[in-house]
Amino acid sequence: MNPxxxxxxxxxxxxxxxxxxxxxxxxxTDCLVAGQMASMLAVLALMFLAEGTxxxxxYELSLALALLSFPATLLFAHFLEMWWP
Amino acid sequence: MKHPILTCLFLGGAAAMALLACLGLMLMRGAAARxxxxxAAALLAPPLALAAVLTxxxxxxxxxxxxxxVAAILLQGPVVAHVVAxxxxxxxxxxxxSHHKEQQ
Numbered sequence: 401m402n403p404x405x406x407x408x409x410x411x412x413x414x415x416x417x418x419x420x421x422x423x424x425x426x427x428x429t430d431c432l433v434a435g436q437m438a439s440m441l442a443v444l445a446l447m448f449l450a451e452g453t454x455x456x457x458x459y460e461l462s463l464a465l466a467l468l469s470f471p472a473t474l475l476f477a478h479f480l481e482m483w484w485p
Numbered sequence: 486m487k488h489p490i491l492t493c494l495f496l497g498g499a500a501a502m503a504l505l506a507c508l509g510l511m512l513m514r515g516a517a518a519r520x521x522x523x524x525a526a527a528l529l530a531p532p533l534a535l536a537a538v539l540t541x542x543x544x545x546x547x548x549x550x551x552x553x554x555v556a557a558i559l560l561q562g563p564v565v566a567h568v569v570a571x572x573x574x575x576x577x578x579x580x581x582x583s584h585h586k587e588q589q
Contacts, residue, residue, distance in 0.1 A: 403493050407534075410500040414507045421510055421519075429516035429573045436569065437510055437523045440558065441503060444534055447554060448496075451538060451547065459550035466554045470561040477572040 404452030411445035428480055435476070439469040488540050495537035502530040516573045520566075527562050531555040 418441065421434035443466045450458030502525070509522030531554070538551040 403489075403496050407496045407500050411503060414503050417507045417511045427516060427576060429569075429576045430519065432569060432572065433516050433520045433523055434510060436520075436565065437506065437526065440523070440527050440530070443554065443558065444499065444503065444530060447534060447538070447551060451541065456545075456547040456550070459547055459554070463550055463554050463557070466557040470557070470565065473565050474568055477568045481572045481575045 402452055404448045408445050408448035408452055411441045411448060415441050415445075432473075432476060432480060436473055439465070439473070443469070487543075492537050492540045495533050495540060499530045499533035499537065502526055502533065506530070515577075517570070517577070520569060520573065524562070524566055527558060531558045 415438050418434045418438040422431045422438075425431045425434065443462050446458065446462035446465060450456060450462060506522045506526030509525075510519050513519045513522065535551050535555040539548050542548040542551075
């Protein structure tokens with residue numbers, strides 16, 4: 401275990417509160433906010449995993465998630481606003 | 486590790502920011518209040534993580550990819566904040582959800 405993997409474990413563990421907020425959220429906007437936080441944590445966790453395991457190719461996963469979570473959030477917020485006012 | 490103490494400091498800072506943001510996410514009431522903590526985490530934690538990677542790797546392939554990742558997060562932040570805040574505003578203006586109205 402190195403510090404990168406410890407930081408990775410922290411980021412993965414912090415997704416649990418985000419999941420709890422999503423499960424217990426009274427409104428869909430709470431779920432959207434918690435999902436946004438979870439996606440940011442997942443990007444960081446993949447980055448730490450790539451560095452902790454000394455596999456630079458794993459950085460591509462983190463980059464792909466960072467780029468793809470952007471349109472995903474935009475679409476989710478758009479449809480949330482349009483269909484569930 | 487080239488600078489282990491510095492790397493651990495940056496990593497600990499990034500993890501602490503994420504931890505504080507998650508605490509705020511759980512403790513606050515309302516999506517707007519929660520979203521402030523997400524915004525703070527998205528602004529502070531990725532640059533600290535990038536600093537840790539650059540301290541370890543320098544401008545290697547991994548370092549440049551990490552710069553791209555953090556640039557993507559920081560550049561999309563304002564747009565995401567605007568869109569999510571607008572969705573929250575629309576929902577809060579519409580009042581409580583229908584199943585809550587039925588319970589009342």
